[in-house]
Amino acid sequence: MKSTGKFIISLDFELLWGVRDIQTKSSYGRNILGVWEAVPKMLEIFNKYKVKATWATVGFLFTSSKTEIQSFSPECKPQYSNKNLSPYNGHLDLVAETEEEDKYHFASKLINLIKKYPDQEIATHTFSHYYCLEDGQTKENFKSDIIAAIDIAKKNEIRIKSLVFPRNQFNRDYLEIIKNAGITSYRGNEKTWFYDPTNGQKDNLKRRAIRLMDSYLNISGHNSYKLDEISKEEPFNVPSSRFLRPFSTKLKIAESIRLKRIIKSMTHAAKNGEVYHLWWHPHNFGVYQRENFEFLNRILEHYLMLNKKYGFESLTMNELSNILKQIHK
Numbered sequence: 001m002k003s004t005g006k007f008i009i010s011l012d013f014e015l016l017w018g019v020r021d022i023q024t025k026s027s028y029g030r031n032i033l034g035v036w037e038a039v040p041k042m043l044e045i046f047n048k049y050k051v052k053a054t055w056a057t058v059g060f061l062f063t064s065s066k067t068e069i070q071s072f073s074p075e076c077k078p079q080y081s082n083k084n085l086s087p088y089n090g091h092l093d094l095v096a097e098t099e100e101e102d103k104y105h106f107a108s109k110l111i112n113l114i115k116k117y118p119d120q121e122i123a124t125h126t127f128s129h130y131y132c133l134e135d136g137q138t139k140e141n142f143k144s145d146i147i148a149a150i151d152i153a154k155k156n157e158i159r160i161k162s163l164v165f166p167r168n169q170f171n172r173d174y175l176e177i178i179k180n181a182g183i184t185s186y187r188g189n190e191k192t193w194f195y196d197p198t199n200g201q202k203d204n205l206k207r208r209a210i211r212l213m214d215s216y217l218n219i220s221g222h223n224s225y226k227l228d229e230i231s232k233e234e235p236f237n238v239p240s241s242r243f244l245r246p247f248s249t250k251l252k253i254a255e256s257i258r259l260k261r262i263i264k265s266m267t268h269a270a271k272n273g274e275v276y277h278l279w280w281h282p283h284n285f286g287v288y289q290r291e292n293f294e295f296l297n298r299i300l301e302h303y304l305m306l307n308k309k310y311g312f313e314s315l316t317m318n319e320l321s322n323i324l325k326q327i328h329k
Contacts, residue, residue: 003227004311005270006320007303008238008277009053010123010187011042012164016104017058017129018281020091021084025104032104034286039110041293042282043117049300052119054317056164056187059127059149061107062156064099066092072152074144078130078137082200087128111156121316123162124149124183132171133199143177150181162186162317164279168240170197179235185321187279188237192220195240215245216257224269224276231327238317241265241277244299246284247291259295263302270312275320 012018016025016032025032046053063069069092083089096102099109114120127149130142146163153160163178163186165171170188178186189195194207194214214220223241230237242262247255262278269276278299285292306312315323 003273004313005224005273005306006227006275006323007051007266007269007306007312007314008275008317008320009051009314010164010277010279010317011053011055012125012166012279012281013055013057013061013107014125014129014166014281015058015061015107015283017060017087018125018166018283020087028283029104031283031286034289035107035282036103036110038282038285038289040113041289042285042296043114043120045293045296045300046120047117049304050119051300051303051314052121052316052319054121054123054162055114056123056125056162057107057111058125058129059152060087060105060129062111062152064106064108066095066097069095072127072148074127074148076141076144078128078134078141078145080131080137081135085131085134085200108156115158119316121162121318122153122158122160123164123317124153124160125164126166127152129166131167131169131199132165132174133169133197135199139174139177142171142174146177146181146183161321163235165197167200168195168197169199175235183235184325185236185238185317187277187317188239190220190223190240192223195220211243212245215243216254216261218261218264222265222268222276224265224272224274226272226274227324227327230275231324234321234325234328236321236324236328238275238277238320240279241269241275242279244278244280244284244296246280247288247295249288252291255295259298262299266299266302266306266312270306270310
């Protein structure tokens with residue numbers, strides 16, 4: 001019997017930790033503070049459409065004080081050649097003492113809210129928003145970071161089963177580490193050269209420009225995947241299909257084209273029994289919330305139609321990995 005298509009949503013939940021090396025509170029603070037309004041809205045919309053999501057959460061966000069951050073931080077920290085990449089090199093000095101004082105770096109209250117929605121999965125985005133392809137860091141550093149991420153989640157009664165690599169810096173050499181840590185799935189990259197994992201220095205303007213064009217024009221294809229194609233080894237690679245870019249005033253004239261690009265690929269996946277994996281950051285919805293949520297509503301309305309017509313099914317990354325285990329046997 002032909003498999004029905006699967007619809008995966010993953011969210012890179014990171015607050016300022018995810019952009020602290022390239023943005024500041026003054027340049028990007030509105031987007032970060034807007035997450036506190038956007039996350040409850042997302043949860044309600046997911047609940048309305050019966051859509052599941054995997055919230056890949058930076059470990060720091062589970063804490064509610066600077067003391068707790070320090071107590072869970074591993075001794076074996078990454079020594080990036082670019083010192084600005086490490087949150088341990090001075091950035092912690094900018095963090096306030098408690099969550100009540102600092103909505104840019106703590107999110108335990110939002111995590112507790114997500115926990116109240118049983119169809120949502122809380123996964124890891126590493127403990128420190130760790131960069132797996134940057135010069136200077138090692139396997140031992142990464143292992144220590146992942147252990148810290150699992151420990152802080154465990155303290156919050158969450159069992160980590162899925163992972164999203166920060167900046168999509170997938171590193172095959174680290175798969176054995178996450179497998180040994182009990183992680184069964186991760187989000188890989190689209191299978192086109194301009195999505196290939198790389199570090200910050202090598203991710204040049206040409207690659208970024210083509211990825212932007214690909215959000216509107218079908219350059220890389222549908223990027224949907226057959227189950228038997230991604231079920232060959234554990235931990236399972238659940239590759240990205242499309243980054244849901246936020247609303248842009250400069251590109252608003254092309255919003256219908258951007259929507260059509262996503263909807264056509266979702267339909268292709270539903271008709272052909274394939275996996276379609278959409279992802280974004282909650283802070284992408286931090287500003288222009290009306291426009292971004294209207295766009296998301298149209299995507300999820302289309303999902304409902306595909307669900308009714310073709311059995312297109314919303315799953316978390318962990319739920320999909322459980323299906324892949326059965327195929328892999």
